[in-house]
Structure formats: structure tokens, C-alpha cells
Amino acid sequence: MDTYYHPKDLGHFADMGKANPALWEKFMAYYGAVFAEGALTEREKALIALAVAHAVQCPYCIDAYTQASLEKGSNIEEMTEAVHVACAIRGGASLVHGVQMRNVATKLSM
């Protein structure tokens, strides 16, 4: 069945370097440095990436960072909490805009 997303396409991510290798290499060097052990552990970074993947709703990223989180030693409880963090921030982001709604409504109302 045709679909915009194909799981196997994740394996072809590097094809994005074909038309502009210089930019691709810069991106990948940066990407690798971001995920290297630093002030945060690789495991913590993978959990952040997993949460962000849910916030941006990227199926490739969810696939990749579910596997990465497991391979960095996270368990399903921790990964579920990470997704809830993404969910809370997304929900909170909507809700906090209610203040803007209230400001406008207050100004317009008697």
C-alpha cells in the first residue's frame, strides 16, 4: 500500500548527502557531537531525543530513538515517562496560550 512514510526509508537517510555532501557532512558531524557523552550521558540524550521525536511526531525518529534508548539501557517505564514529558509540554503549550485568549477576551469584553 502506498504511504508517505516507508520504514525502509530511514536506512536511506544518507541519500540526503548526494546533492550536497558538504552540508550533509557538516550536519552529521554536528549530530554526532550532540549525541556524544558530555555533561549529559548518551542514555539521557537518547531519552530527550525520544521525547522530542514524539513532540515533532516523526515516525523515523520514534523508531530510531526507541531502539537507541533500549540500547543505551533505558527501560519501558523510563521511555514512557519521557513520552509523557513531551505530552505534558505539548499540552501545556496549548493551555498556556489560553492566557493570550483571556487577554484578548478581557480586552474585548465589558
Added chain:
Amino acid sequence: MAMTPLKSLRARDSALASTREQVRRLESTPGLPRFDGTLAGAGLHPLRATGITVFQINVGKLCNQTCRHCHVDAGPDRAEMMSRGTAEQCMSALARTDIPTVDITGGAPELNPVFRYLVEESVRLGRRVMDRCNLSVLLLPSQADLAGFLARHRVEVVASLPSLVQTQIDAQRGAGVFEKSLEALRRLNALGYGKPGSGLVLTLVTNPVGAFLPPAQEAQERQFRERLARVHGIVFNALYTITNMPISRFLEFLLETGNYEGYMQRLVEAFNPAAADGVMCRYTLSVGWDGRLYDCDFNQMLDLPIGGGAPNHIRDFDPGHLMTRRIVTGNHCYGCTAGAGSSCGGSTT
């Protein structure tokens, strides 16, 4: 995932109970590069032994657990056990060498009556002895004195604890095993195991609870050390990470869940020449319950005995031939060469 209690592949008459069928599947996987070719590409073919520093004895397939990933297909329904005569042949062979480490495994090796003989004799010969322990065996009424026996003989306990989460451990190792494992670890700690200055070494072994690679060993050890101490008051000396080998019941899991090809691809992509150079078969001799000799416990479970014309039974033990033997390899070996490598002693790089 909730699991019903397992029986062994053998007890279920599974096609995968046949080691020949397992090897056939591994060697005929579409798109999988042959391991020997990958080794050759890294300049490591043929793989040869560099000596023997670990004398690993698998005393049989009897176990009080039936773990979902078991590469031995062990369980309460398996009766294959090393005899006293074969155990004596093992010790006779050991005495002719200066191999420093004796690594006793199973099944649950402690359930075999020859286990204590092997420990006592190996200690008498001045060797370091390791017991591959599933932890829950320490709680069996018949093994009430086991922990004390291990402590008296200064046996290093190498204990399986794949996760810090009850649902994960119970899914892989059986209902209730998580709590039993923690209770067994507390008993070992109470005897001094894992405590500084006691000289009683407690090593944990973790393996992934699923079709993925293990974490970096150091990172996993830090995580386990902090969590076990903080939440459960448990201490240990070291932690090994081990990759699940795509054979036996783990192979069954991979095939049943549609993970086989993806897992093998993951192993191949993560092939690490440094890990291949340091694989345990190069310094291990593996003895089966019936006395036959193998390069490693995994080859043993695939019925792939040592090759190259070296005597392949412990009664004909010939260290001269074995020290430099050519290692028998196959596509299952990708399990030991992926990422940071995997061995009975944890990662290899």
C-alpha cells in the same frame, strides 16, 4: 508482554530443537553476509586460539527456570547432566595445565551433584572458580546451604540480572523471578559478596530484554550500581553486558516476533573488528556435559565441536593441539562481534 510458562524447545518438539535446523536458518538467511567473509575483510580469517585461560564446564541443561532467551534450551524438563566420571576427567585435564580460571555453567549448574565436586577440586588446584548463577536457585529448599558453600570456597558468583524492572525480568525469566533475584542478591550481600574487603566477588550479568544490542558496559554498570543501592540496598563488584545470541530459544523469539532479519542486520551493521579480535573463543575451552570439547558455549549448543583434527573429548585432552586450534565459526558469531563485543566476561573492547 505477558508470557505463559515455557517448556524447552525439546519438550515442545519444536523444529528449532534441532541444532541442524538452527544452523540451516542462520546460514541461509537472505542478504546476510557470511561471517567468515566479514572476518576475512577485517584480516582475521581464519580465527585461531591464542591459548586457554578459561576452562568453561557446562554441567548440563537442567535448570529451575525456563528463560525465554536461553541459548542452552535449558529447563526443568531437561535431563542431560554431566556424570561424576566426566567431571573427574575434567579435573584430571585441568590438573595438567596452569589454566587460571574455571567457569562453571549450565542450566543451573548448582543442581548437578558434580557441581560441588568441581568447585572443591578446582579450588584445591588453586584456580579461580566462577559460578554462572541464575540467583533463584539460591532460594530452593534443596539449595539452602548453597550460598554458604560458595562463600566458603571463595567462588566468584556471576549472577544474571538483565534489568532493573520487574516486568522485564519476569517476562524474560519467568513470573516472580525479579523478586527472587533481589532476595538472592540480599542473601549474597549478607554473606559479604559484593562488599569491599570481603574478597567475595559478585558480578552481575545483563543481557537485553529483547531484540536489541546491550548498552555500553560502563554506563550500564553505573546505572545499576546507583539504582540497586538506592532502591534495593544491594551492592556488587562488577557488571558484564552480554549480547543475546541468535540461537535456540532467542532464535525462536526472533522468528516468532518478526525480529529475526532486523536483529541479524543490526548485528552485521555493528560488526567491530576489535571485538572480533578479542572474542572469548580464542582463550576459552568449553566442555559439554558429555565431555565433548567446543570453542565456546554457543558452539556447544549448536553441536559444532572443535575442528582441525584436535581430540574433541575431555578424556583425550591435548593442550598442545588446543592452544592454537582453528576456531569453528558461523553466522551466529555476529552475536559476539557486534558493537563493543560480547563474551562470558562481558564486552571485549
